[in-house]
Amino acid sequence: MGAKLLDGERVAAEVRAEVRDRVERLRAAGVRVGLGAILVGDDPASARYVEMKARDCASVEIASRVVRLGPDASQADVLAAVESLNADPEVSAFIVQLPLPRHLDPDAVLWAIDPAKDADGLHPVNLGELALGRPRVVACTPAGIVELLHRHGIVLDGAHLVVVGRGLTIGRPLSILASLPRAGLNAAVTVVHSRVRDLASIVRSADIVVAAAGSPGLVTGAMVRPGAVVVGAGTSFEGRRLLSDLADDVADVAAWVTPRIGGVGPMTRAMLLVNTVEAAERRAGRSEP
Structure with missing residues (x-):
């Protein structure tokens, strides 16, 4: 394995510590x-x-x-x-x-x-605000992926991001969020799915790949450009075993990759806490600087 790990457990712990401070200030x-x-x-x-x-x-x-x-x-x-x-x-x-x-x-x-109490960021009003370029409550997994990349020093601005998957909870909101003309975002985003012709060549063109199709092993090492950043956000189960959209050999090619366990999942839960504390701050008429 040559890739460095995108450590969601560590970053989620950092986010939780920041949330705890905000909760204490509100209390x-x-x-x-x-x-x-x-x-x-x-x-x-x-x-x-x-x-x-x-x-x-x-x-x-x-x-x-x-x-x-x-x-x-x-x-x-x-x-x-x-x-x-x-x-x-x-x-x-x-x-x-x-x-x-x-x-x-x-x-x-x-x-x-x-919509003001929507912790998941999936209410049509909040998804619409995101599409209009003024996000208020962002879906937890896309927000978590962006935060995970930021805290590992991975630059989205100007990068080609390929999102494999177009689902409501990850693919669609992530494609909008990452392409917003804002500091830390501003990526060139391509959205594909498992039935796209020549999927491999599109994925291979990416600086950053997010696999969010829920199809085990869909993205393989042969599909990834050497040195790319690869995030496995789609999961499924075989019995009680958690399966990733990423094949194991992706780690031999990528510069950065999420682990099968401890990558995106902890970040999703951490951003749920962020959305909750931000809802409390808005209701109290306070905003985090």
């Missing part, structure tokens, strides 16, 4: 910070993820509230839970854990969230 001003979550059904992966978020909250002294609904919860039940967190002054921001059971309409649920 000194009489403002409490709380993160809510709505968990519907009995999917083990979703339950584990919500538990991890609760532990993250405890580590930075953010209060955590989880609303649990059974797998047979109706659309009205879920919308009522959303409204309860919208109205709860102790909840600065919250998420609805996805995926929802198949009988529910996730779009209607996302629309029901107060």
Whole structure:
């Protein structure tokens, strides 16, 4: 393995320490910070993820509230839970854990969230603000990827970034965020997917590759230009084993690469805390310098 690791665990710990300082300043001003979550059904992966978020909250002294609904919860039940967190002054921001059971309409649920309390950054209003070039709440994984690159000294400005995947949670918002004409961003972005003809040649042209298709081993070492930066953001499971969109041999070619575990995942959770504390700051009329 020749590549250096993009250490998401280390950077996430730095971000959590900064969040903790902001929480303490808010508490000194009489403002409490709380993160809510709505968990519907009995999917083990979703339950584990919500538990991890609760532990993250405890580590930075953010209060955590989880609303649990059974797998047979109706659309009205879920919308009522959303409204309860919208109205709860102790909840600065919250998420609805996805995926929802198949009988529910996730779009209607996302629309029901107060955009100011949208911790995931997936509300259509917040995605629209991002598309208009004035991001307020940014989806956690794209924000985490950008932060991970910044803190390893990797320059986006003027770089060719290829995003493999066009999903709502990573590919689409990342492509907009990275291309914004702002300091630290301003990349030339190409968005592709697994069915694009000659995918390998497009990926090989990139300075930075983000694989976010959820297709195990999709991006191989032969597809990567030597010295490129490669981020594995798409994951899937084989039993309980977490699989990356990156083949193992990518590390033999790239200059920087994320590890299979400890790369993007910790950054996603860290940025959820950032979105939560920023929601509390906005509500209190304070902004972080």
